[in-house]
Structure formats: structure tokens, C-alpha cells
Amino acid sequence: MKKLVYLSCLAAFVLAGCKQSTPTTVYSKSQKDAILDNIQTRRAVRKYKDKQVSKEQIDTIMKCAIFAPSALNKQPWEIRVVRKPEILQEINNRFLKYAEGKDMKGSAAHYKEPGFSVFHGAPTLVVIARDKSNDYSMMDCGSAMQNILLSAHALGLGTCPIGSLVPVFNLPENKDVLELLNIPKDYAVAISLALGYADEQPTAPQRYPDRVKIIE
Numbered sequence: 001m002k003k004l005v006y007l008s009c010l011a012a013f014v015l016a017g018c019k020q021s022t023p024t025t026v027y028s029k030s031q032k033d034a035i036l037d038n039i040q041t042r043r044a045v046r047k048y049k050d051k052q053v054s055k056e057q058i059d060t061i062m063k064c065a066i067f068a069p070s071a072l073n074k075q076p077w078e079i080r081v082v083r084k085p086e087i088l089q090e091i092n093n094r095f096l097k098y099a100e101g102k103d104m105k106g107s108a109a110h111y112k113e114p115g116f117s118v119f120h121g122a123p124t125l126v127v128i129a130r131d132k133s134n135d136y137s138m139m140d141c142g143s144a145m146q147n148i149l150l151s152a153h154a155l156g157l158g159t160c161p162i163g164s165l166v167p168v169f170n171l172p173e174n175k176d177v178l179e180l181l182n183i184p185k186d187y188a189v190a191i192s193l194a195l196g197y198a199d200e201q202p203t204a205p206q207r208y209p210d211r212v213k214i215i216e
């Protein structure tokens with residue numbers, strides 16, 4: 001009998017070790033409201049304070065990033081948090097070189113203005129690269145991006161996806177920048193994100209609720 005109890009305890013212990021279970025979370029009304037509010041009040045921020053984000057904040061945000069879902073749990077991303085002013089300057093310079101003479105769209109269209117920063121002068125730029133051999137990697141990197149946007153917003157920080165930098169990072173002539181960021185050869189940049197303390201409170205651009213239809 002003693003042996004049986006011992007063996008079942010051992011089996012339970014081994015099983016518990018194999019599978020990390022997440023307890024079902026029950027949120028209070030105010031917690032639910034806060035979570036839903038966080039999703040709806042996040043905005044693309046295009047003006048930042050001259051104040052760096054702390055390492056602790058970065059750790060929290062990156063933990064949220066890697067908890068994004070991914071197809072087959074492959075986690076086909078390589079994420080770099082760039083805070084070195086010289087590297088940020090160089091990335092902006094590469095963008096300016098790329099943009100020269102081109103008809104750029106959105107905020108990038110202002111590239112000829114003095115002091116222009118493609119990542120809106122944010123003190124931190126997050127670069128998310130995707131495994132090119134994984135068909136779902138763009139989607140998975142998008143999920144990681146959204147976790148970054150929302151967790152940063154929950155911490156009181158501002159963010160902005162910077163798609164304008166994607167073709168710049170992936171140009172063969174800018175391979176040295178990817179090498180500097182230690183991005184593996186079989187990866188390409190999927191998206192980059194400005195991160196910092198917001199110095200503006202943008203209003204939400206128009207949404208199109210009619211693009212959602214319930215079929216029943």
C-alpha cells in the first residue's frame with residue numbers, strides 16, 4: 001500500500017513537472033474594464049519625451065512579447081531592443097538615404113524636414129525579425145508586436161509601429177545593420193516599433209465597425 005502511495009505521488013510529481021498549468025483567471029469587474037480600456041485607448045504615438053524607458057519596464061514588456069501565441073509554438077521571432085543613440089542615429093540615416101527622391105507615405109513623407117526621425121524621436125526602437133522559412137512568422141511577429149504595444153500602454157508608455165523602416169532594414173546594402181543587431185541570416189525584419197514616454201495624446205482615428213459581420 002505504502003509503495004502504491006509512493007508511486008502515485010511520484011507520477012503526479014513527474015506529470016506536474018512536464019506541464020506547466022495556468023490557473024483559470026477570474027477578473028473582477030474593474031480589472032476587466034481596465035483590460036478592455038487598455039486595448040481601446042492604445043494609440044500610435046508620434047511625439048516622445050526625452051526620457052528613457054527603464055530596464056525593468058523593458059523586461060516586463062519583453063516577457064509579454066514572448067508570451068504571444070505562435071503557430072506550433074515555434075516562436076519564430078528575434079527581438080532586439082535598440083537603445084544606443086549612435087545606432088538609432090545610423091538607422092535614421094539609412095532611412096533618409098533610402099527615402100531620398102522617393103514619394104513617401106504617411107508621416108515618412110516629412111523626411112525632408114530638419115531633425116526628421118522616422119521613429120518619431122523615440123529613445124527606444126524595438127526591431128522584430130521573423131524566420132523567413134516559417135510561413136506563419138509574419139502573423140506570429142504581429143502577435144508579439146501587439147503584446148508589446150498593449151503591455152507598454154498598460155505601463156503608461158507610448159508606442160508606434162514603424163513599418164516605414166521594414167524595407168530599409170531588409171535592403172541588401174543594409175545587411176551590416178542587421179549584423180550589428182545580431183539578427184540571424186535566415187531572418188528578415190517584420191516590423192519595428194518606437195517606444196518611449198508619450199509627449200502627445202492622439203485621438204483615435206476613425207474605425208469601420210461595418211467591416212465586422214456576425215453570421216448566424
Ligand SMILES: Cc1cc2nc3c(=O)[nH]c(=O)nc-3n(C[C@H](O)[C@H](O)[C@H](O)COP(=O)(O)O)c2cc1C
Nearest residue numbers: 042043044046106107160161162163164165204205
Ligand atoms: C504594420 C504597421 C505599420 C505602421 N507603420 C507606421 C509608420 O511607419 N509610421 C507611423 O507613424 N505609423 C505607422 N503605423 C501606425 C498606424 O498609422 C496607426 O496604427 C493607425 O493609423 C491607427 O492608429 P492607432 O494606432 O492610433 O489606433 C503603422 C501601423 C502598423 C500596424
